[in-house]
Amino acid sequence: MIVMILSNIVVALLIILMLWYAVHTIRKQRKEDGCGSCKKNSAHSCPSSGCKGCSYSNKCH
Amino acid sequence: MQTIALIGNPNCGKTTLFNELTGITAYVGNWPGVTVEKKEGMWNNIKVLDLPGVYSLSPYSPEEKLSRRYILDEQPDLIVDVIDATNLERSLYLTSQLAELGRSVLLVLNMQDLLEREGIVIDTKRLSLMTGCPVVSISASKGIGLESFKKEVEHALKENKAPACPLFSNYVENLLTTIIEDDYLHLIPSGRPQRWAAIKLLEEDELFLSSMPPIPEAFAEFLHQAKTNLRLHFEDDPEAIIIDQRYKVAEHIAKHCQTKKFQKKRFNFDTIATSRFGAIPLFIAIMGAVFYLSIGLVGGYTTGILENFFAYLGSNLSILLDSLGVFPLLSGILIDGIIAGVGSVLTFVPQLFVLFLLLSILEDCGYMARIAFIMDRLMRTIGLSGKSIIPMVIGTGCSVPAIMSSRTIEHQKQRELTVLVTPFIPCGAKMPVFALMLTYFFPGKWYIAPLIYVLGILAVIITGLLARAIDKHKEKNAFILELPRYQLPSAKNVYLQTRERTLGFVAKAGTIILLSSVIIYLLSSYNFTLQSVDSDDSMLAIFGKFISPVFIPLGFGFWQASVALLTGIAAKESIVSTLSVTMGTQALSSFFDPASALSYMTFILLSSPCIAAISAMAKEFGNRKKLLYALIWQTGFAYLTALLIRMLAMLIL
Ligand SMILES: Nc1nc2c(ncn2[C@@H]2O[C@H](COP(=O)(O)OP(=O)(O)OP(=O)(O)O)[C@@H](O)[C@H]2O)c(=O)[nH]1
Ligand SMILES: [Mg+2]
Numbered sequence: 001m002i003v004m005i006l007s008n009i010v011v012a013l014l015i016i017l018m019l020w021y022a023v024h025t026i027r028k029q030r031k032e033d034g035c036g037s038c039k040k041n042s043a044h045s046c047p048s049s050g051c052k053g054c055s056y057s058n059k060c061h
Numbered sequence: 062m063q064t065i066a067l068i069g070n071p072n073c074g075k076t077t078l079f080n081e082l083t084g085i086t087a088y089v090g091n092w093p094g095v096t097v098e099k100k101e102g103m104w105n106n107i108k109v110l111d112l113p114g115v116y117s118l119s120p121y122s123p124e125e126k127l128s129r130r131y132i133l134d135e136q137p138d139l140i141v142d143v144i145d146a147t148n149l150e151r152s153l154y155l156t157s158q159l160a161e162l163g164r165s166v167l168l169v170l171n172m173q174d175l176l177e178r179e180g181i182v183i184d185t186k187r188l189s190l191m192t193g194c195p196v197v198s199i200s201a202s203k204g205i206g207l208e209s210f211k212k213e214v215e216h217a218l219k220e221n222k223a224p225a226c227p228l229f230s231n232y233v234e235n236l237l238t239t240i241i242e243d244d245y246l247h248l249i250p251s252g253r254p255q256r257w258a259a260i261k262l263l264e265e266d267e268l269f270l271s272s273m274p275p276i277p278e279a280f281a282e283f284l285h286q287a288k289t290n291l292r293l294h295f296e297d298d299p300e301a302i303i304i305d306q307r308y309k310v311a312e313h314i315a316k317h318c319q320t321k322k323f324q325k326k327r328f329n330f331d332t333i334a335t336s337r338f339g340a341i342p343l344f345i346a347i348m349g350a351v352f353y354l355s356i357g358l359v360g361g362y363t364t365g366i367l368e369n370f371f372a373y374l375g376s377n378l379s380i381l382l383d384s385l386g387v388f389p390l391l392s393g394i395l396i397d398g399i400i401a402g403v404g405s406v407l408t409f410v411p412q413l414f415v416l417f418l419l420l421s422i423l424e425d426c427g428y429m430a431r432i433a434f435i436m437d438r439l440m441r442t443i444g445l446s447g448k449s450i451i452p453m454v455i456g457t458g459c460s461v462p463a464i465m466s467s468r469t470i471e472h473q474k475q476r477e478l479t480v481l482v483t484p485f486i487p488c489g490a491k492m493p494v495f496a497l498m499l500t501y502f503f504p505g506k507w508y509i510a511p512l513i514y515v516l517g518i519l520a521v522i523i524t525g526l527l528a529r530a531i532d533k534h535k536e537k538n539a540f541i542l543e544l545p546r547y548q549l550p551s552a553k554n555v556y557l558q559t560r561e562r563t564l565g566f567v568a569k570a571g572t573i574i575l576l577s578s579v580i581i582y583l584l585s586s587y588n589f590t591l592q593s594v595d596s597d598d599s600m601l602a603i604f605g606k607f608i609s610p611v612f613i614p615l616g617f618g619f620w621q622a623s624v625a626l627l628t629g630i631a632a633k634e635s636i637v638s639t640l641s642v643t644m645g646t647q648a649l650s651s652f653f654d655p656a657s658a659l660s661y662m663t664f665i666l667l668s669s670p671c672i673a674a675i676s677a678m679a680k681e682f683g684n685r686k687k688l689l690y691a692l693i694w695q696t697g698f699a700y701l702t703a704l705l706i707r708m709l710a711m712l713i714l
Pocket of ligand 2: 076113
């Protein structure tokens, strides 16, 4: 019984971990590809300042 | 903080130097026009800028405008003019324009490692005297001469000395002097020399004129008279005269500073690679070899092994989890969702690695640019630019950077057409689908893979011809594609590029593919009342059956195929994982037959690309309506072609 509960929990945690990782990475990439990564740095200027966001969108700054 | 800007002709090694200085790994490729955006980096507390390559400061294409605008408006403290030392004269043309800007210029003779082999000797002292700029010799890719480069930069930043202006013939010089005397010249923006402005007025440079207040009538009359005189004197129009004067200056300096030893004619691979009859067969042979090695040889070996490995992993894990009493829902997500989906995509990593490796070697050694050269005429006749081939070469990896690189094309219509057709070239993400279908329906027939490229190129040609028939635009830019030199591929470039592409592929398997596999698994295992059902009665099946009738003529009118196409919008690899989750790759042959497999591959090849590429297209079009038309065209064309291919295949097979 305990083994069953434990193994269910382990598998569920594993799946949740993987899903969390996937979502997290996708969100991070989305940010890098968008303006998220360069908004903070006001010294930058568009169209491109070396940050990925600017090369995809001219309107970051 | 001080700023230095790297500027120079395309393919002279600016980005290589930039990477060497800043430790950034920006894309370096052996062809002109690689860099299309400006890039910033830091080096010893100095801001370094990498700019797109330009032949002159009279720009035509957007990225040339970017370089010019930057040099003029943002006024770097030092202009670092990178020169391909094996091409001194041509580079000095740009130098003569930079010198007129009145800011300090440092001449960097790059590629000095090649000089000896080419039998060229350059007198740098003399060059420095004649141009009034400090000169330093380096080799960016070998890392030679960077110490003295550093010293010269520091020295030049401290001195801040303007170079000597190139002198034109007396007639032109006199004219410039009288123009400069006019009051109108006081109106030019600060920091721009009057001599430069006077030349621009003679050239009727549009960018310059639009930034100036209207010219008073008397002065306009005077200018008009001056230009007429020029025309009479030189029998040419003023713009061409100025160009010619500059070339004379460049020629003069080059003649006095460089000696070329006579070289024995060595065997040149280009006599075959770009010859009229040998070129295309050689290209096909090389691409055939690339696919034979990657998909045929390596793929044939590894696909089976990896497939068995994931099947083994899945079945053993399933037995283990069952015996432990794990809920079917959980073990289903893990095994039939994640392992089946992600595994089916990872199966193709080894062959794609080999494919990416070979393609980047071909790219870096200079062969890909030859293909561009061969294609140049063809491209022009179908209304594209010779430069259109470069996005297509990059597109063999991923359409997103490829679409962005179309920016080097001057002509707007050609540029938009290029953006429209670039996704027809199969990208790395579409490869797994093709490899999967080839494995199951055409085992051993690896030569179908290069044919997919041929089909993609045909689609490009047909679209180009149609666009030209609808809209007859005249192409007038006299762009001469320049052949980069052959070189041993640099291990660093090849490594970086192959690694980036392969890791990108693996990363996608771990993110988008994983997510979509789980979602697809859940949707295909439950019905709308959340009861576990056979996949044919699942939510996904019901939904898929709405769309699937559309595809009955193409031979894949079952819901699994339609759903897979939809998930392909997120990422093309997920077509493979979706098929694997919903039907299992082993069962493919009970759904598809060779003819419908071919039509499925065709549809995937030609229909709208993934969402990332669509948004790149949207950006380059800058217009929703155009984007919509482009997507409709791609998908409609894909549908018709797939239909045709299926009919042909049914006749032949
Ligand atoms: N032999 C030799 N090759 C070099 C040297 N520097 C750069 N290269 C090669 O020249 C090619 C072009 O380099 P890039 O740095 O991309 O040139 P770029 O000036 O940035 O080109 P664009 O971005 O197109 O304007 C690459 O294949 C480099 O490996 C050098 O010093 N010696
Ligand atoms: Mg570059």
